[in-house]
Amino acid sequence: MKAYIFPGQGAQFVGMGLDLYEKYPLAKELFENANEILGFPITDIMFEGTGEDLKQTKVTQPAIFLHSVILGKILGDGFRPDCVAGHSLGEFSALVANGTMNFEDGLKLVSQRAMAMQKACELQPSTMAAVLGLKDDVVERICEETSGIVVAANYNCPGQLVISGEVEAVTMACEKMKEAGARRALVLPVGGAFHSPLMEPAREELASAIENTVFKKGACPIYQNVTTLAVSDSNEIKKNLISQLTAPVKWTQSVRNMVNDGANIFIEVGPGKVLQGLVKKIASDVEVRSAEIPA
Template structure:
């Protein structure tokens, strides 16, 4: 079975999507539609902007979403997913790819999500840290016993977990994690504590937008971050998408469940190869690939 996976924040690079724009009339049309919806020319930043330009919250999330979704749309008849999943932001790309969301609504929701998260970050200084070389249960226990808000946020692969929370609590937890034998406990250069209770203001704001958006019956299951299970019910998909901002990304568990359900090939759609690397660390025997577009102009 063919599983298609969609990357999240951090996969952006200068020049992303330019090959699609230059070689596909359909891609050009979709990029220009996105410029109109967003109210600024995101294509200028994607194609020619610096790394700092691409780090702007209002740019990063829509840029990765557009690269992934437009690439999927230009694959034509070769794009036949049996199942999809996306890492954090990538879940929105996956939902357009499997027909749950239309393109325009996807662009709007991702833009609203990015701005809501930015506002939540400004309300309270917070951060995230990558923890390498410890079992998940040890990291979870240390988070639970550290004073302040600090939680497990991204279960990326065995031995790689990202924690999220208040700056002081993250720093204390990192010290304890190193004492417990973590190979690394490194604070990340991110704007705030994503996938933690500190994103509650963003969750509330995004919930209203999601509730007012039409979700269609998907053409294949999506394995959502919150549950790590196959979901096809539109109401459940909405609820999981709303919960995602304050709940952990269960990527390890999602990939394992997809394998258990018959996934034999994982194709990453979008910038970079980060997810392929994580899949290999979750199950070395899994076959992975990057979606590629040959051009039709």
């Protein structure tokens, strides 16, 4: 049983997508279409921009989405998932890949999401931190005991969590994590507290856009970050997608549920191999690989 998985923010790299653009007419057409939809030449930044250029919020999320979705479309008949899942932003790529949303609507939502998250970041100083070597319940307890807003935001794999919240609260929680035996508790170079209550303004802004987008029945279920369960109902998918901005990304739990439901081959579609590494740490006996572009 094949699970196709789609990466989130942080998977971008300089020159991403150029090989697809140059080699496949369909990719070129979709990239050019994306430039029109977004109103700026994102391909120039993806293909020729610097790492700093790619870090711009309005660029990063659409760039990763485009690379993932276009790669999936190039696979053609070779793209046959029994289920899909995406890490945060990757959930939008997964929903286009399995036919729940069309390409244009998916890109518009991702662009709106990026802008809404940027605005929320500017409202209040906030950040995230990686915590290594502690059990989930210890991280959760320390967050609860720390004054201010700080929550577990990404359950990436056992012993690797990301916390998110107000700068002072995250800094204080990091010190407590180290005292509790964390191998590392490191504030990340990000501009905001993603997947925390501080993203509420972005959630509200994106909610109407998602509700007004046409969702069809996908070719296979998606395991969503919020519930960690297989979902096919379009209304439920929308509800979870809206909740995702302020709720944690439960990647560990989602992968375990996919494995329990029969998934034994995980294929990463998009830039990088981050998710393959996480899956191997969650379920060491499954097969993981990157999507192979047809010759």
